[in-house]
Amino acid sequence: MPLSLREVSRWALAAALVLGGVPSAHAFTTMASFNKAAIEGGGGGRHFTGSPRDGQDCSVCHRGGTEPTVMVTGLPEEGFDVERSYTFDFRWAGDFLGAILVEVVDGEGRGAGTMAALAPGELSPEETCAAGGGGIVVALNDQRQVIGTDACGLSRLRARWTAPNTGIEQINVYASFVAGNRSADPRGDGVILLKRAFPIRGGSARGPQVGSGCQAAPSSGQGAPWAALGFLSTALVLRRRRLLRRGQ
Amino acid sequence: MRNPGWRQRVPALLVGLGVLGVVGSSCVGEPPPGNPPNPAPDRAVFEQTIYPVLLRDCAFPDCHGDPDPADVMGDPYPEGRFFRVHGPGRSRLAAETGISAPLVPEEVEAAYQRSISMLASTNDCDTSLFVGKPLEVDQGGMPHRGADKNGRNLYPNKQNYTFRVLRAWACGEPIPPPPAPGVTP
Numbered sequence: 001m002p003l004s005l006r007e008v009s010r011w012a013l014a015a016a017l018v019l020g021g022v023p024s025a026h027a028f029t030t031m032a033s034f035n036k037a038a039i040e041g042g043g044g045g046r047h048f049t050g051s052p053r054d055g056q057d058c059s060v061c062h063r064g065g066t067e068p069t070v071m072v073t074g075l076p077e078e079g080f081d082v083e084r085s086y087t088f089d090f091r092w093a094g095d096f097l098g099a100i101l102v103e104v105v106d107g108e109g110r111g112a113g114t115m116a117a118l119a120p121g122e123l124s125p126e127e128t129c130a131a132g133g134g135g136i137v138v139a140l141n142d143q144r145q146v147i148g149t150d151a152c153g154l155s156r157l158r159a160r161w162t163a164p165n166t167g168i169e170q171i172n173v174y175a176s177f178v179a180g181n182r183s184a185d186p187r188g189d190g191v192i193l194l195k196r197a198f199p200i201r202g203g204s205a206r207g208p209q210v211g212s213g214c215q216a217a218p219s220s221g222q223g224a225p226w227a228a229l230g231f232l233s234t235a236l237v238l239r240r241r242r243l244l245r246r247g248q
Numbered sequence: 249m250r251n252p253g254w255r256q257r258v259p260a261l262l263v264g265l266g267v268l269g270v271v272g273s274s275c276v277g278e279p280p281p282g283n284p285p286n287p288a289p290d291r292a293v294f295e296q297t298i299y300p301v302l303l304r305d306c307a308f309p310d311c312h313g314d315p316d317p318a319d320v321m322g323d324p325y326p327e328g329r330f331f332r333v334h335g336p337g338r339s340r341l342a343a344e345t346g347i348s349a350p351l352v353p354e355e356v357e358a359a360y361q362r363s364i365s366m367l368a369s370t371n372d373c374d375t376s377l378f379v380g381k382p383l384e385v386d387q388g389g390m391p392h393r394g395a396d397k398n399g400r401n402l403y404p405n406k407q408n409y410t411f412r413v414l415r416a417w418a419c420g421e422p423i424p425p426p427p428a429p430g431v432t433p
Contacts, residue, residue, distance in 0.1 A: 028337070037300065041337030041348050044304030055396030060308040061338075185347055186309055193397065 028061075029099070029151040031136040047138065047146045049101045049174045050193045052109030057176040057193045058101070065190035068092060068179035070100070072194065079201035080163040080171060087118075088159045088173075091126075096179035096190065100157050101148040103174045106164075111143035112171045116160040127156040135159055151180055170199045170206065289367065289417050294360050298417050299335070301410055302359055305382070305402055307333035311394055314339065331366055331377075333359045373419040383411060 028034065028043065036042020050057030071091045080086070092098045106112040117135035118127075127134045129152035137147045147159045163171070172195065179190035197205040307313035312333050334341040334355045337348060341355045366378035373379055374388075382402035383389025392401050403411035412424050 033337075038303035038307075039300045039336065039351060041335075043337075044300060046304060050397045052398050052400075055398060055400065055402075056308065057397055060310045063310065 031148050049103040050176050051103045051105050051174040058178045059191040062178050062186040062189035062191050064188045068190045070177050076198045079199050081201050083165045085162045090157045097151045099151040100177045103146045104171050106168045111145050112168050113164045114162045115145040115147045118158050172197050295356050302333045303335045307338040331362050379415050379418050
């Protein structure tokens with residue numbers, strides 16, 4: 001007798017539980033999940049780096065946890081040289097399951113330069129998943145490339161970025177990081193977004209500047225109007241409660 | 249028996265009626281000509297084409313997929329948004345459904361019903377909430393809290409492919425063919 005799709009799914013889940021232990025119920029624990037169809041629980045091609053062509057970062061889903069700190073070195077602080085390779089080095093530590101997505105784009109949001117993962121022989125233990133492998137590069141439309149990690153217990157990602165040889169005067173680096181609390185949903189996870197702009201050597205950068213060169217800082221800014229709305233709604237609720245109490 | 253406090257309530261009642269009148273007149277405006285029935289765009293196309301887009305672009309927990317409308321995380325819409333989309337990898341319609349469990353038909357149906365309600369706000373699909381909300385205001389869209397990290401609405405202009413797909417469905421037109429590979433969708 002043929003099985004329905006729902007029955008097949010149930011059996012697959014049961015098999016996964018038996019064969020692989022309790023799987024993480026978290027939907028985006030692997031880089032591959034971002035390219036998976038949205039209707040199957042994937043990102044539908046979105047990678048949530050916070051860059052202009054994606055728009056959102058990890059905080060659109062994950063929230064409620066303590067904001068993590070990510071140490072970053074290797075960025076072209078003095079400006080980038082055409083066709084020169086840089087090794088971006090992201091490190092984090094803490095009692096959480098970290099995962100990061102990194103992208104370099106030009107002023108229009110198109111990919112800038114080329115991104116590569118380190119060769120297996122170059123990887124240190126803290127940047128290697130138990131099953132092998134570390135950073136994974138995904139190619140997207142508009143020459144975009146995203147490098148990221150699975151949420152497999154890593155505490156480091158190194159990404160080798162080679163500057164473009166075209167007339168790009170400035171690059172923007174986006175790094176979106178989640179500190180997962182190992183729960184079954186995105187609640188209770190900490191998030192941080194690093195945005196940095198670097199000019200070609202000798203130029204001057206404009207645009208995103210959130211986070212210093214050695215430590216990512218909180219994403220800035222746009223919360224103020226929502227905070228005002230929050231204060232206003234809180235005041236209205238409190239006033240309503242006060243009036244109701246008086247009415248009793 | 250007469251209520252001894254009714255005289256005190258009359259002024260408040262009058263003020264309330266006045267406020268309702270002002271709010272009502274400013275929100276509703278002129279009724280659509282002919283009082284048209286709710287539109288009923290294609291259900292099959294919705295399931296196959298529109299719902300995946302809504303899942304991808306709208307159903308985030310911070311947006312129209314808020315898993316807990318009454319949460320304590322500073323959500324400015326404690327009563328929950330009207331337009332809600334649930335599904336795999338997002339918040340689920342039923343709390344007992346696992347986040348990664350396969351699609352539940354009721355989730356598609358719920359999203360469909362909310363979507364056609366978003367079309368019923370006007371007699372013209374182009375000025376409906378469903379079509380106007382995700383489009384940039386200076387391109388003919390409507391104010392939308394769903395600005396991304398760069399302060400932009402979901403779709404930058406009416407030429408955006410995903411916007412054209414949503415609009416085509418809403419307006420009962422054929423879904424446009426996808427752009428060539430390598431071109432921004």
